[in-house]
Amino acid sequence: MAPLLDVDSLAVTLPSPRGPLPILHDVSLTVDEGELVGIAGESGCGKSLTAQTLLGLLPPGAAVSGSARYAGTELLGLDTKGWQRVRGAGIAMVFQDPSAALHPMLTVGRQLTEHMRVHLRMDRRAASRRAVELLDQVRIPDPERALRAYPHQFSGGMRQRVAIAIALAAQPRLLIADEPTTALDVTVQAGILALLERLRAETGLAVAFITHDLGVLSALTTRGYIFYAGRVVETGPTGALLTAPTHPYTAALLGARPHGTQTGGTLRPIPGAPPAPGEAPPGCPFQPRCGYAEPSCGDAPPPLTPAGADRSVACVVRPRLEVAA
Amino acid sequence: MTTVHDGEPGAVATTASRPRGAHPLLTFLAKRVAVTAGLLLGVTVVTFGLVNVVPGDPVTANLSDQALNDPAAVAAFREKWGLDQPLWAQYLHYLGNLLHGDLGHSQQTGRAVLDDLLHYVPATLELALPSMVLALLIGTGIGMLAAVRNGRLTDQLVRVGALLGLSTPPFWLSLVVLYVFFYQLGLAPSGGRLSTDFSPPPTVTGMYTIDAALAGQWDVAWDAAQHLSLPVLVLTSLTVAMLVRFVRSAMLEVLQQDYIRAAYAKGLPTRVVLRRHLLRAGLVPVVTVSGLAFASLLSGTVLVESIFGWPGVGQYAYRSATALDLPAILGVSLFVALVYTLVNLTVDLLYGLIDPRIRLS
């Protein structure tokens, strides 16, 4: 069966005062129907830009190449009308900060129903009924009353639940969640994660979960993509990725996590910083910070190559060492 | 204000419970009235001081050379206007009268200042109100368009236009408009409120267009509207120029917000995102600046009235100022300060209407 979302060799270049800046290079990823997929990496690695690309929300002047198919339809190159049909009803999005992503001056009811009425052609009353069901589904107490309330009257966690209800309102099949728990307290985070997992199980919703937190990745998703400097450097089943990382960057990320990891005792920060867009070295982007780097790493960015069951890695050195070990 | 907490059973979104005692709006209004009263008192002190401390002498400003040479005439003038009393006595006397609604008599027109104001204020309002409404509509529309078309040709043109409008002297623009529309094209009358063939309609509001319409004198209303057209055109364009830049940068800021991207991400048509989401949020800064815009519009009125021979407060202020007509100057100052305060109050109340976060807190 073809995946619900199939991104192939996606590259995005943004305009800047000093000329075009390549941000995403050769990104390929898939999300199956009803699957929870994680996308992880440091901030600025292109995770969010991938989400924006998949919703056609790139700033004017951005250049896109490659392919992104949703349910068999090519997204790249859609016209405005085409995008409007996909957004909300096919692919929906939950943003990082619910306080910023909800309109402060429109009622929750208005924000929940306006796109239902466009996508599902519902009248006001039917939309309201569905809105109440949705709020109930995301566990907002007293949904009828909540419809008439404004976002600022809810706490952060409740706001994110409202935002999720809004995203689900027009019955999308893929939800892109861009760090939806980063702005929330840890205790509230768990509730949101549980909600997403429950929605997936109940409705068969596919979720692409963007995060910088490997803990969240392992708790929620079944498959993961590790991004670095606008590239996918490693992918595979989440469990395997996190217990036996192959790419030096994945390994380093695990080592840099504050609480105990499977790879070792002490906290080891990664030396240096990820390259700014347009300033990546000619070869492997991680090579300047990599403890395994060899001279040949500076030649060309290594392609993503299969490495074991369902896994791929973009590194030429470490898989070889592991085989040798 | 209560908020809902995760997992709090039965938690409900509610507004603040009312504090005991007065309604918050009443408390707010009472405070504003007190501040306004203080401000108005300050205005009387400053204006009174200004006109009396400075070298100009109302006697020389108001009497002819012939009368000035006649000591009896000078003394009579001084006595008539209380100028022979000490300054503090004059001020207290004025304040006492003011409390009774008596603004004194204009030395120039010889009429009660209050009557003068009641005569001139509606004329100015008839200019200022339509200009303000038009400017708000046009300014918001153009500013929004420029923000949405950020950086493109439309935006560049709007910005150049706004810059031109802001840099144009109002009095010069009035002359240019007169030259083109009256002298060259003959499309509009050159000045005044009515053509000489018409007499003013019976006074209800003091605004000729409305009064004429109320009296069913449609020819008079049309004539009055034609006389309004050019000064309103000038005032509107100047105010639009001022508004457009604010609206544009305010809307640009809103356009960067996540909730606008979220609205697009829901698959809403652009038209809906702009009209419902962008406009709603962008209106708050527009309301803020509209107070300022009204102030600049009133400033423009002084010059525009003098060119279009419009018998309004601006002309009255100009004539009183040059004649050092103290009661009239004080009257105009009080009126202007009062208008400013009212405008600011309206702005604050409008905030609450637009932004629920303010309304409910």
Added chain:
Amino acid sequence: MTTLADPKAERALGRRRWLGRLRGGATSRPVWRQPITVVALTILGGWLLLALLADVLAPFDPLAQSPDAYAPPSGTHWFGTDSLGRDILSRVVHGARLSIPLALAIVSLALLVGGLLGLVAGYVGRFVDEALMRLTDLVFAFPQIILAMAVTAAFGPNTRNAVLALVIVSWPVYARVIRSAVLSMRGDDYLNAARLLGVGPIRALRRDVLPNSIGPAIVLATLELGNAVLLLAALSFLGLGPRPPAAEWGSMVALGAQDLSMWWVSVFPGLAILTVVMAFNVLGDALRDRLDPRYSKGR
């Protein structure tokens, strides 16, 4: 962090912050190299040159009357002549000698007065602050032109009093800006550090507060230059500015109002005002865009 250890370094940082932004930092061109600013600077430079060399460049004596009244623009009189037969081109050129220096004078005096009062209000606080701020409220309660008109009329209409009146109506903006700059800095570490090191209030004002608040004040002053030209011309148009027969642009436009058919009498001085004000506005905008990031979005 150098915060507490070295207030001098902090201060230097604060001072350089706005200079650095003007130079454009690493990402864009310096302010004075952007096309629109170049145009504005060229226009202003042109006017300054005209003002300096007015005696040499003006073809006629700006005050000399001639029987050739209301002559339309021609080879002899490029901009025509006015009701008294005076050459309008010469008067426009000489007008630059009044408007530009007077606008500079108005703005610098207002900056000086407002700046000092703002510094005092912000630094002393309490009663002084309250009193000064209520005073600014009072001035703000009038449309500028009405208050300026009243003041000029009261003191007697002439150049000096017009300038004085415009200073009186325009100082409060600077007072507010400087005051809020001082207030925002009072909590900052380097002022506290200076206080810990025993730096007295006057020295702190002069060495710490002033260099840091001068940036926003200069931006405001540049933005206000255009406004000053406009207000002065307006007063003069109303007959409350420089006394006739002085060649002042506002009063020249007023002469043209007497007879609309002689369009050239008011068109050229009006265009002079327009170009100068526009150049000042462009310059002010450019400075503000760099120094006040709130307004720079989308540029």
